[in-house]
Amino acid sequence: MGRFMSYWVVIYVIGLARSSLAVNVLFLLADDGGFELGVYRNRIVQTPNIDALAKNSLIFNQAHTSVSSCSPSRAALLSGIPSHQNGMYGLHHGVHHFSSLDSVTTLTSILSKNQIYTGIIGKKHVGPENVYPFDFAHTEQTHESILQVGRNITNIKLLTREFLKEARKKQFFLYIGFHDPHRCGHTHPEYGSFCEKFGDGDEGHGVIPDWTPVVYRPEDVFVPYFIQDTQAAREDIAAQYTTISRLDAGVGLVLEELRVTDVLKNTLIIYTSDNGIPFAAGRTNLYDSGSAVPLLIASPETSARKYEVTNYLTSLVDLVPTIIDWYGLLDSCGVKFPGNSLLPLLQKEKPQSKAKIFYSHNLHEVTMYYPMRAIRTKRYKLIHNLNFNSPFPIDQDLYVSPSFQDLLNRTKQGQTKFWYRSLKHYAHRPEWELFDMKHDPEEVDNLVFTPKYKDILQGLKTDLWLWQKNSSDPWLCSPNGILEHDECMSL
Numbered sequence: 232m233g234r235f236m237s238y239w240v241v242i243y244v245i246g247l248a249r250s251s252l253a254v255n256v257l258f259l260l261a262d263d264g265g266f267e268l269g270v271y272r273n274r275i276v277q278t279p280n281i282d283a284l285a286k287n288s289l290i291f292n293q294a295h296t297s298v299s300s301c302s303p304s305r306a307a308l309l310s311g312i313p314s315h316q317n318g319m320y321g322l323h324h325g326v327h328h329f330s331s332l333d334s335v336t337t338l339t340s341i342l343s344k345n346q347i348y349t350g351i352i353g354k355k356h357v358g359p360e361n362v363y364p365f366d367f368a369h370t371e372q373t374h375e376s377i378l379q380v381g382r383n384i385t386n387i388k389l390l391t392r393e394f395l396k397e398a399r400k401k402q403f404f405l406y407i408g409f410h411d412p413h414r415c416g417h418t419h420p421e422y423g424s425f426c427e428k429f430g431d432g433d434e435g436h437g438v439i440p441d442w443t444p445v446v447y448r449p450e451d452v453f454v455p456y457f458i459q460d461t462q463a464a465r466e467d468i469a470a471q472y473t474t475i476s477r478l479d480a481g482v483g484l485v486l487e488e489l490r491v492t493d494v495l496k497n498t499l500i501i502y503t504s505d506n507g508i509p510f511a512a513g514r515t516n517l518y519d520s521g522s523a524v525p526l527l528i529a530s531p532e533t534s535a536r537k538y539e540v541t542n543y544l545t546s547l548v549d550l551v552p553t554i555i556d557w558y559g560l561l562d563s564c565g566v567k568f569p570g571n572s573l574l575p576l577l578q579k580e581k582p583q584s585k586a587k588i589f590y591s592h593n594l595h596e597v598t599m600y601y602p603m604r605a606i607r608t609k610r611y612k613l614i615h616n617l618n619f620n621s622p623f624p625i626d627q628d629l630y631v632s633p634s635f636q637d638l639l640n641r642t643k644q645g646q647t648k649f650w651y652r653s654l655k656h657y658a659h660r661p662e663w664e665l666f667d668m669k670h671d672p673e674e675v676d677n678l679v680f681t682p683k684y685k686d687i688l689q690g691l692k693t694d695l696w697l698w699q700k701n702s703s704d705p706w707l708c709s710p711n712g713i714l715e716h717d718e719c720m721s722l
């Protein structure tokens with residue numbers, strides 16, 4: 232009895248402390264950022280600020296976006312529900328014009344209702360505005376240059392300072408949408424040399440006062456298994472590293488603003504990325520090369536697990552409940568999210584025997600219709616390519632990139648074996664792909680027709696179907712479900 236009493240007293244005191252203390256969240260989002268970080272054992276790229284943040288963080292080794300495309304990923308991040316359910320089926324900007332459904336409840340609408348001051352600096356890329364409200368906003372959607380609010384780290388620093396003037400008097404949520412290390416110059420020549428390669432063109436040198444470009448040699452870079460080891464690809468990666476180092480410097484500047492304002496100690500800090508890197512098999516793919524993202528969660532004062540690694544299988548849809556939990560609003564907010572709060576993990580590792588996460592991709596650019604649904608457990612991944620009769624679409628900025636042009640050129644010249652798959656197989660995918668992630672982490676050996684895996688395949692198909700049903704997937708019976716599921720006949 233005594234033990235129970237003190238247990239409840241402790242809970243009560245923690246609860247009291249949590250609700251009476253002004254607690255804040257700083258959400259740092261990289262744009263197409265991958266594992267090119269010191270903390271993830273890349274020994275070449277210099278990321279001292281993110282590495283320092285990792286010293287206070289739980290480091291996630293198995294975090295995945297639920298969709299590997301910018302706007303859909305951000306919409307899922309802010310709504311806590313998958314692309315097919317929140318309505319952001321593709322990119323938000325320009326002719327693509329996708330938007331979430333008006334009925335969706337989002338993180339910032341919940342926070343606003345609870346008098347938490349919300350801010351966004353940098354890339355927003357989601358809408359409509361009333362579904363994704365922020366009190367303080369400097370983004371491409373407030374008609375500012377994305378380069379200035381998303382890549383000019385001096386500007387980002389000054390905007391953070393401005394935000395904190397008001398926010399320090401309240402509880403706050405600050406979202407920094409870095410545009411680095413997204414590709415830039417190839418698709419936007421009008422931006423001039425600010426934007427060359429990955430945005431490290433000459434004009435930026437010296438005119439972003441807080442930025443000293445770090446230049447890398449192509450021969451030094453680490454080439455991931457899904458990128459061909461050629462000079463063109465190495466040069467592309469070296470440019471990517473320079474941009475990552477700028478992102479890292481930006482992270483340092485933002486953290487310093489919070490430190491001098493004396494709000495760091497009550498602030499939960501999350502660093503992640505919207506999707507995989509912009510290379511073939513990266514962004515827009517649901518292979519791990521496109522879906523796995525870095526994730527650091529730091530709670531400077533309260534976390535028991537600093538600089539520890541977790542292999543907990545995590546989807547980024549878990550972040551909304553995590554953040555809401557941090558503000559103590561999980562029970563009172565009135566919304567039931569499919570994800571789980573990750574806060575308990577900061578104290579103690581949880582066993583995860585039946586772990587499964589789900590993915591839902593529909594388009595990227597408006598022309599790139601390629602719906603996929605997938606499920607991943609620790610051991611297996613099953614991908615359902617609903618539009619498998621079409622070739623896998625290639626997005627514009629990837630297409631014009633030196634590394635993709637290099638892939639095309641070599642393929643045209645009849646070269647083989649310079650890449651870990653062939654472009655032909657990359658473009659033409661079967662309806663179902665089943666991979667054993669333990670023995671085949673590169674996802675090249677499709678086990679769908681291997682008799683030994685029949686039961687595993689069936690179990691995963693059933694789980695995927697139930698998840699689609701439960702999350703009101705408009706694609707549930709489309710286009711082939713009608714042939715496979717009797718239930719679809721009556722829908």
Ligand SMILES: *[C@@H]1O[C@H](CO)[C@@H](O)[C@H](O)[C@H]1NC(C)=O
Nearest residue numbers: 383385386434435438439440
């Ligand atoms: C970056 O922002 C700072 C501060 O607003 C400004 O002085 C500088 O000119 C900007 N740099 C570029 C390259 O636009």
Ligand SMILES: *[C@@H]1O[C@H](CO)[C@@H](O)[C@H](O)[C@H]1NC(C)=O
Nearest residue numbers: 567568569570697698701702
């Ligand atoms: C359906 O999703 C809700 C949350 O959106 C969850 O509470 C419920 O357990 C799910 N049901 C099934 C059968 O998966």
Ligand SMILES: *[C@@H]1O[C@H](CO)[C@@H](O)[C@H](O)[C@H]1NC(C)=O
Nearest residue numbers: 463632633634636637638640
């Ligand atoms: C690919 O081939 C085209 C045409 O021959 C050439 O202009 C281009 O420089 C090549 N690109 C790469 C990255 O090899």
